[in-house]
Amino acid sequence: MNGLESKARITAIGTYAPDKKLTNQDMEKIVETNDEWIVQRTGIHERRIASEEEFTSDLCIKAVENLMTTYHKSVEDVDLIIVSTTTPDYPFPSVACQIQERFNIINAAAFDLNATCAGFTYALHAANGLITSGLHRKVLVLAGETLSKVTDYEDRTTCVLFGDGAGAALVEYDEKNPSFIKSVFGTKGNGGKHLYRSGLSTKMEDVSLHGKGNIVQNGREVYKWATRTVPEGIERLFDGIEMQVTDIDWFVPHSANLRMIESICEKSLIPIEKTLNSVEYIGNTSSATIPLALQLGIEKGKLTNGQYVLLYGFGGGLTHMGMLIKWDVNPNSYSRS
Structure with missing residues (x-):
């Protein structure tokens, strides 16, 4: 770690992507483009798109549930929640506060972080620093986006790119085996x-x-x-x-x-x-x-x-x-x- 020896480890991960798919063939019906053009320039074949009733908090909740199920983890004793997002459900309250409420995490600080596409690494960096410094011991890091809700589907240069999804990681104190x-x-x-x-x-x-x-x-x-x-x-x-x-x-x-x-x-x-x-x-x-x-x-x-x-x-x-x-x-x- 820069300056300090890390005392934090990533102990679990979870993700979620909506069921709905938006393929390149679907894009051909929306905007002037085609599958060959999209794949050649971006490598993208399809995207996952949230429903009208799904928002960033919903995707993040599903990612946490996936983490808990896969790794048999509890988040009730998390003492900090950091959510990276550029598409929160509301300007405020934060998505992090919504996560706190949904999982009944009683003694946790909670805030959203916006470093756009670098947000997950920024949030991990913050979690590592706060645990290594001794200020926190168990941090729930999330990255969630519903970019389809802020995409201009008349702009052929950008609308072919964006999809929706979320990821979660648990970062815990571990002096012997840091990540x-x-x-x-x-x-x-x-x-x-x-x-x-x-x-x-x-x-x-x-x-x-x-x-x-x-x-x-x-x-x-x-x-x-x-x-x-x-x-x-x-x-x-x-x-x-x-x-x-x-x-x-x-x-x-x-x-x-x-x-x-x-x-x-x-x-x-x-x-x-x-x-x-x-x-x-x-x-x-x-x-x-x-x-x-x-x-x-x-x-x-x-x-x-x-x-x-x-x-x-x-x-x-x-x-x-x-x-x-x-x-x-x-x-x-x-x-x-």
Whole structure:
């Protein structure tokens, strides 16, 4: 860990994606596009879409339930809830407060965090720091998004990308077997105008905003920033430690776009075969892409205990965070319910 030796471990994970699918063939009926164009440029075949009655809190609740069932965990003694989201049910109360109420977590602080597509790694970083410092002992981290509710389905450059989903992770005090090795992060605030969702203000840096509450993206600029910044961050991540990038077992970047991931891998000398993603059949779910990709890796028998995993979130802000962790999440050995 940067500055302090970590005392925190990820002990459980859970995910949820809505049942409804929006395929590329469905997209052809909505906007001027086709399956070949979408796959060639993004790698996406279909997305999962929340129903009209499903909101971010609902997806997060299902992810926690999945975590509890799979790993036989209780969350009643959680002392902090952090939810990463850009699409909360309401401006306030927070989704974290809704989670507290739903699971009757009596003695917990609760807040939402918005670091867009880097949100899951930011939330893990915060949980690690707060546990390592001794301020908390058991933190429930969630990332949930219902991007379909803020997508402009008349904008063919963005509407083919986004889907809905949620992930949850339990981070607990464990001095002997911590998960977290090192983190890197950075922000380029003057790039915020290239990826935003308009709100109360109608201008950013004297640039008029568009979208009326929907996602607006300058894909070319975001692509250039991500494919330059993430490889530089990966290089910094391994600077000064005994490990090298060739030592990692899996690279789990934010699943923004498969072509972007391929470019990042090429520049970072990471074989594409070492990546886990969730974008092909769930879509870009912002902060939820990384936990969804981890879960898919587990289900496919790829991600196993003792492996070294590089997580890297990046997105609107513009902001990014990468972290190197050792994966040791075992439902049989570490059930504490």
